[in-house]
Every structure is written in structure tokens, then in C-alpha cells.
Amino acid sequence: MIRPTKNSVTTRRDLLAGYGFISPWLIGFLILTLYPICASLYYSFCDYRVLSPPHWVGLRNYTELFTDKDYFLPSLWNTMFMFLELPIALALSVGIALLLNQKLKGMVFFRTLCYLPSVVPTVASAILWLWLLNPEYGLVNATLKMLHIPTTSWLQSPIWAKPAFIILDLWAVGGGIVIYLAALQGVPQHLYEAADLDGAGPWRKTWNITLPAISPVIFFNAILGIIATFQYFTQTFLLTNGGPANSTLFYALFLYQNAFQYFRMGYASAMAWVLFAITALATVIVFKSSARLVYYEGGDN
Amino acid sequence: MKLNKTVRQLSLFAAIAFGTTLPTGCKVEIQSRAEDVHLQVWTMWNGQEEKNILAVFARYHELHPNIFIENHGGLLDDTKTIRAIVANVPPDLCTLTDPLVLGPLAANNALLPLDDLLNTETYKESDFVPASLKQCRFKGRLYAMPYLIDCTALFWNKKLFKEAGLDPERPPSTMEELQQYAKKLTKVENNEIAILGLQPLTDVMPILCVFGGRLTDPSEKNVTVNSEKMTEGMSWYLETVKAMGGYEKVNAFSSGFGQAQSANNPFFVGKVAMMVSGEWIPFWTTKYSSNLDYGVAALPPPANHPERTGTTWLGGNMFAIPRASKHVKEAKEILIWMQSEEAQTLLAKLNNNVPNQLSVLGSPELRQGEPYKKKFSVFLDLAKSKNAEYFPAIPVSGLLNGELLNARDVVLNLEKSPKQALNDTQARVQRELGRYP
Structure with missing residues (x-):
């Protein structure tokens, strides 16, 4: 038997070595992540213009934010609109993943094809879509014209700009497909064999076996999607900068403008914390409401 | 031990690397003189x-x-x-x-x-x-x-003036006339714009200041975005865009414009008949569009304010x-x-x-x-004009500019009247400005 004292010395030494090895990350986390997060909470109660020290104004930034009917609510609404993308992206990526999961010859080629758009950096694909959606010369409108379907000015139209962003994002749905595909490969074969014996058709098998089996992955992707949607920024920053007429002024873009263009860092910090609260709330709601729809192997239900 | 050997090798390497950099570092020191x-x-x-x-x-x-x-x-x-x-x-x-x-x-x-x-x-x-x-x-x-x-001024394409039945040697003499010209020069084919009378403005101040609009009072302690003159200018711009086909159509057409500093500049290729731009254009035409027949003059004053002749945004x-x-x-x-x-x-x-x-x-x-x-x-003459206007340096100038451009969009999209939009802008910017001592 090892003596307790020796044991604790070894443990402590291991512990120190462990911390020693992760210290580069730990120090980076404390200085570059944790401290700014805490500081931004403090700044959100301050009038802070970056160039001069912050001074305390209490809840002013928050009251101003909630009473701003011209920017805060529209930017939140614009962001909410983008949630339409989630179910579409989900259906599309699960659907394509199911197709790509068939055991056919040359499937590797199609899998690569579907994933390819996700390899293109966001900035490059955004610029590419700027051209595709160009009302004058764009391929999208040219195709619609050929099919005698009415065209629109997409990113230049206050009504169609947000749907245009949804289309743009759906193009890169391949990232999700790969994750679903991996999940599909993990579905136990014996379940399908049992279903075959019971005479179940392909629809029945998909609905009763495949989807429940990959539901944790769907759930995980949905949560990530919610968080990403609240932070929607890059595409609009590059392509529309909030326009036309604020129709693509998303919450994160408005936050950026306040922080870095108007030097209202206190106000922007308050915005960030409100966004954090909203995101956390939305995630909790989704967790509470859909947890029973998610099936975990070995779990109780 | 293996680890120790690696450490020894590494430190040797570091020493060599450090040693080789030293002489170069000293060389710079030697070259540099005290008065440099x-x-x-x-x-x-x-x-x-x-x-x-x-x-x-x-x-x-x-x-x-x-x-x-x-x-x-x-x-x-x-x-x-x-x-x-x-x-x-x-x-x-x-x-x-x-x-x-x-x-x-x-x-x-x-x-x-x-x-x-x-x-x-x-x-x-x-x-x-x-x-x-x-x-x-x-x-x-x-x-x-x-x-x-x-400085800014008005450029016009003489060929397009001729085609629209206008005197190519005479630019519009009032802002009212400029609006009529913009409408007349706009060409619509199959319900789509083919030529735009006036290029949409990325910055509205060059137009608003022609109407006498100023961003602040002389003390620069108060913004004056919702003054009569600013409203008049914004209304003029709204009517002009409406006359050319409305916000969405004009916007859609403009999205096909090439880069300004290139041979695809919409004015150089005849997609717009008039534009408000700066002193770099004459040189650019020699590089990108040497055959372009165009004129340049100061933006005209409004008919009832001849004293605004020679206004330029600096x-x-x-x-x-x-x-x-x-x-x-x-x-x-x-x-x-x-x-x-x-x-x-x-x-x-x-x-x-x-x-x-x-x-x-x-x-x-x-x-x-x-x-x-x-x-x-x-432009060399315009710089001397008593009507050369500028953006005053105030603590909230970024916000003021952003709000003003937003007001323009909201007005053009018919969400708010010019008066309403500028009143809202005024309130928001003034509140922020009031927080500075």
C-alpha cells in the first residue's frame, strides 16, 4: 500500500505539472478572454469613449437601448428574421446527408461536391454572391429572366435583402452535411435489420430509426445555429453594411458601429451583454422544450 | 538522457542564432549618427x-x-x-x-x-x-x-446631353433645373433604367450644403441637422431620385456600377449622365476614358438663393x-x-x-x-469660393455622419418624411453631443 503522504505529494506534483503545461493557454484565457469579458460588464454601466477613462452612468446605456425604437428593435427583428434559415438549413442538410449516405458507386464524388462550398472562405463566397445576386448582371436574375420568373434587386431591395442572405448562407450548408453524415454512419445496423424483419419501408425506417438516432446531432447543430444567427455579422458587414434603409442592420453590426465607428464603447458593451442574455435565454428555452425529443442511446428514454 | 540531449541541442541552436544576429544589430548602431x-x-x-x-x-x-x-x-x-x-x-x-x-x-x-x-x-x-x-x-x-x-463639382456628359435634346455647353443653372435634367437624362428601356440622369450620392452633404444646410451652428455646440435648409435639400434629393424611377430601381441599377477608379466608372462608360465628384476625375479621364466629352462646373444654386453660387463641399x-x-x-x-x-x-x-x-x-x-x-x-477656383463648406470637427462626428446617411436611406425608402427623419437624427445626435463638456 502506498503511504498517503507520498500519494498527495505525487498528486500535487502532477497537478502543478499539469497547470504548468496548460499555463500558456490559461494565462491567455485569463488576460485575453476572462478579463475583457469582466471589463465589458463594467463598461456597460459607463460612458466609455475608448480614448478617455470610463465614467459610471449606472443603467443609462441599458435604458437607452431598450427605448431605442429606430435601431435596437429593428436590428433585433432583422436578426430574428434570419432564424428562418435554421429549419431550412436543417431540412436541407439532413436531407442531402440521407441521400449521400446511400451505398452507391461514386458517392465520394458527390460528398466532395456538397462539401466544396464550405471550403471557400466566408469573405470570398460573400463577394462571389455579390456578383451572382447583382440585379443587373447577376447569374441569379439572368436565370430567373430566362424562366420568365419576376426578378428582384436582392441585396439592393429592403424587402429581399434578408432572404438574399439566407440563400447565400444555404450555399455553404455542406459543413452541416458532413456532421450529419458522420452521425448517420453511426446508426446501429441491427435496428434496420430488425425493422426489415418487421416489414418496415424506407420512410418508416427514416422516421422511426434514423432521425431519432441522429437527434442529438440535430439538436447540437440547432443550438450552434441559434448562437451563430444571433452573431450574424460578416456577410452584412461586407456586402450591405446594414443597408438598404437598415433592412440588414443586424444586431452584431449595430454593436460594431457603436463600438468602433461612433466610439460608444459603453453602449456597445451593454448591447453585448443584452445579446448574451438573449442568446442564453434562447438556448435554455430550446434545451427545456426539445430535450425530450432528443434520444440518447443508453439514456432513460 | 534523451530529453537533456534535445535541450542541449536547442540551447546550442539558440546561442548560434543569437550570436549571428548580434553583429547585424551593431551595424545599424554604427551607421546611425547622433543627430539622426x-x-x-x-x-x-x-x-x-x-x-x-x-x-x-x-x-x-x-x-x-x-x-x-x-x-x-x-x-x-x-x-x-x-x-x-x-x-x-x-x-x-x-x-x-x-x-x-x-x-x-x-x-x-x-x-x-x-x-x-x-x-x-x-x-x-x-x-x-x-x-x-x-x-x-x-x-x-x-x-x-x-x-x-x-472639392466637389458637377460633371456632365456632353454626348448624353445632346441625345436628350439639351445644350451640351450649358450645365443646369439652378437646382430645380438640375432636377429636371436628371429626369430628362434618365433613359428607361423595357421598364428598366438604361441611363441614370444623376449618379446617386454616397455622401449627401455636397447637395445639402448647396441649399445652405449646415451640420452645426457656429459655436459647434449644437447640431442643426433638422434646419429648414437641410430639410429643403433632403426633399430635393428625394424628389430627384423619385423622378429617376425611385429608390429601389435606382439602387438596383447602381449596383451594376464598376469601380470609380477604373475604366468602368459609370460616368466614363455613359451609364450616368451627371455626377457630383471631385478634382481627381479630370486626370482619371486621361487614364481611363480619353475620348469622353464632358463638362465640369460648380453645382448650381437653388433658384431663390443666387447667393449660394459656387458652393463646394471641401x-x-x-x-x-x-x-x-x-x-x-x-x-x-x-x-x-x-x-x-x-x-x-x-x-x-x-x-x-x-x-x-x-x-x-x-x-x-x-x-x-x-x-x-x-x-x-x-476646382482650384472653387477652393477659393466663400461658399466652400466642410464637416465640422465635433466629438460625435462619426455618429452624425452615420445618422445622416441613415436618414437619407429612410427618406428615400419613403419610411419617414425628410422633416421627420432629420428631426429624429437631430434628437439622437444632440443628446450624444450634450454629454461632452
């Missing part, structure tokens, strides 16, 4: 314009061999300078890429006042284009120095010295030299911008020679 000054200068220019400013700095070094200007060009984002200022490691001298950051920087005590550069034996206030200095002042003190300015390059600059004396000397006839003419010729020294505006070197210089001269 290495000046860190951050500038906004890139491409050909960066080469031009380097030529200017090279000339300065020729005149002052002990001054070495280390230029960091292509600074398109002022927040980089701001971060350096906050971190207390600013450049010795810098340009303000976006003049709108001057107000916030000055209001927060980040820049050195430069009033002592004026009223000396060398330069007096009256030597400068008045607006060029006014835009560099915050609460009466000078926080930046202009080195060349920009902007330009600003140099500032951060408060923590390590070489204030040398930086100031460069700023003074930049006002000399030689420096003004040198960059004006290279970059085709307008000098901010009144005495240099008449320089034959800038007005004579290549054919395009005749049109360039229009």
Missing part, C-alpha cells in the same frame, strides 16, 4: 499614391539629411492609430484617413494642438483656404494640418501629431514644410489634389500644360 532622427509616420495612401507620398518624403530627406521618415502606408483603418494612441505607443505623425475621427480624438485630448504653427513669420491664418483650416479646428484650437484638399488630407509623439519638433517642421509652395505643388501634381495654400492655387504649373488641367482648374 527616425520619424515614424503612418499614412493612409497605398498603390501609386503611396509612391507619390514617398517621393514627397524623399524630397524632405534631401533637404534635411538627418531626418529619416519611416512611412507605414496603406493605413485604411483609423482605429489602428487609435489603439496605438490608447496603448501610448503612437506614431510621431499620422494622417487621419477618415477626417471624422478628428473630433473624437481632439475631444479626448489625444492630439497635440498646433496653433503655434500659425501666426508665425512663415505662415499666417490668411494664407490658407479658410475651410481647410476650419475643418481641422476643435473648439477653436487647431488639431490637424491640411496637406492638400478635395474635404482633404489631414496630418496630426499624437500627444505622445516622440519627435514633436521634427513632426511640426515637416507640417510647416508641407505648406511651402514646393511641397504643395509637388503632391498636387502627383496626386492631382487641390493645394490648401491660397497663393499656390494660381500656380501656372498646376493650371497649364496637359489638356485636362483646364478642367482641374475649375
